[in-house]
Amino acid sequence: MFATRAQPVASALSAGVQTRNMATLREIQLRLKSIQNIGKITKSMKMIASTKVNKAQRAMETARSYGATSAAIYQNSKTVPLENEGNVFVVSSSDRGLCGGIHSSVAKATRKLIVAPDAQHTSxxxxxxxxxxxxxxxxxxGDIQLSFSQIGKxxxxxxxxxxxxxxxxxxxVKFDTATIVYNKFQSAIAYEATPLKTFSLDALKASEGFTAYEVDEEILGDYKEFLFANNIYWALVEGHASEMSAKRNAMENATKNAGDMVDRLTMTYNRTRQAAITSELVDIITGASAL
Incomplete structure (x- = not known):
C-alpha cells in the first residue's frame, strides 16, 4: 500500500526533473546558436579589417614622408613656443568603435599633457x-572648443x-602651439599615443634658425597653414592605420573567445542531455520493476 501511494509522487518528481532538463537544454541550444552567429560576424569583421589594414598602411607610409618634412622644418629652425602664450590640444580619433582601447589611449595621454608640470596655458x-x-x-x-564628426569611415x-x-x-581659438595627440603605428599589434607640435606664425618667425629659409612674407602665412594641415593629415592617417590594426586584433580575440565559449556550452549541453537520458532510463527501469 505504501509502495502504491509513493509511486505517483515519484512519477511527479521525475516529470518535474525532466521538464527542467528540457528547459535547460532549450536555453543552452538558443545561447549556443546565438554565440555561433556572433562568432561568424566577428570572423567576417576580422577579414574586412585585415583588408583595410594593408590599404591604411600604404597611405600611412605616404603621409609619414610629408609629416617628416614638416617636423624637420620646425626642428632645423629650432622653433620653440613663445612665452605666456596658449597651447591648444587636438585629439585625433574617429567615430568607429569595436577596436579595443585605442580611443581611450589618446584621451588619457591628452589629460596627462594638460596637467603636466611643464605644460603651457591651455587654450x-x-x-x-x-x-x-x-x-x-x-x-x-569645459575645455572642448571644437569637435569634428564623420571621421574614420x-x-x-x-x-x-x-x-x-x-x-x-x-x-x-587663439593659440601659440597646437599639440596634436594621435596613435602612432608601431607594429601590427602595438601603437602609442604620441604628441605632435605645430607652432604659430609668430613663433615660426621668431625661430633662431628660420632666417636660413628664404620665404617671402606674402606666402609665409599660407605656408604655416599648410604645415598645420599636413600635421593633422599625418595624425589622422597614422591613427587610422593603428585603428584598423587594433580592430583586426580585437575581432580575432572575439572570434577566439566565441569559439571557446561554444566548446564549453557544447560540453554542458552534452552533459545535460546525458543526465536527462539517464533520468529517463531510471524511470523506465523503476516502472518495469514495479510491474
Missing part, C-alpha cells in the same frame, strides 16, 4: 572624432585635414 581642446569626444567630455568638458585625405585646419584657424 582649449579640439577633438577629431566622436569616440574621443565622449572620453574627453568626462573630465574636460575611410582612409583620411588631405582635403579633409585641410578643411579641419581651416575651420580651426577661422574659429577664433
Amino acid at each position: 582649449g581642446v579640439i577633438v577629431l572624432g566622436d569616440k574621443a569626444k565622449g572620453q574627453m567630455a568626462r573630465s574636460n568638458r 575611410a582612409i583620411p585625405t588631405f582635403a579633409e585635414a585641410g578643411a579641419a585646419a581651416d575651420t580651426i584657424s577661422s574659429s577664433g
Whole structure:
C-alpha cells in the first residue's frame, strides 16, 4: 500500500526533473546558436579589417614622408613656443568603435599633457572624432572648443585635414602651439599615443634658425597653414592605420573567445542531455520493476 501511494509522487518528481532538463537544454541550444552567429560576424569583421589594414598602411607610409618634412622644418629652425602664450590640444580619433582601447589611449595621454608640470596655458581642446569626444567630455568638458564628426569611415585625405585646419584657424581659438595627440603605428599589434607640435606664425618667425629659409612674407602665412594641415593629415592617417590594426586584433580575440565559449556550452549541453537520458532510463527501469 505504501509502495502504491509513493509511486505517483515519484512519477511527479521525475516529470518535474525532466521538464527542467528540457528547459535547460532549450536555453543552452538558443545561447549556443546565438554565440555561433556572433562568432561568424566577428570572423567576417576580422577579414574586412585585415583588408583595410594593408590599404591604411600604404597611405600611412605616404603621409609619414610629408609629416617628416614638416617636423624637420620646425626642428632645423629650432622653433620653440613663445612665452605666456596658449597651447591648444587636438585629439585625433574617429567615430568607429569595436577596436579595443585605442580611443581611450589618446584621451588619457591628452589629460596627462594638460596637467603636466611643464605644460603651457591651455587654450582649449579640439577633438577629431566622436569616440574621443565622449572620453574627453568626462573630465574636460569645459575645455572642448571644437569637435569634428564623420571621421574614420575611410582612409583620411588631405582635403579633409585641410578643411579641419581651416575651420580651426577661422574659429577664433587663439593659440601659440597646437599639440596634436594621435596613435602612432608601431607594429601590427602595438601603437602609442604620441604628441605632435605645430607652432604659430609668430613663433615660426621668431625661430633662431628660420632666417636660413628664404620665404617671402606674402606666402609665409599660407605656408604655416599648410604645415598645420599636413600635421593633422599625418595624425589622422597614422591613427587610422593603428585603428584598423587594433580592430583586426580585437575581432580575432572575439572570434577566439566565441569559439571557446561554444566548446564549453557544447560540453554542458552534452552533459545535460546525458543526465536527462539517464533520468529517463531510471524511470523506465523503476516502472518495469514495479510491474
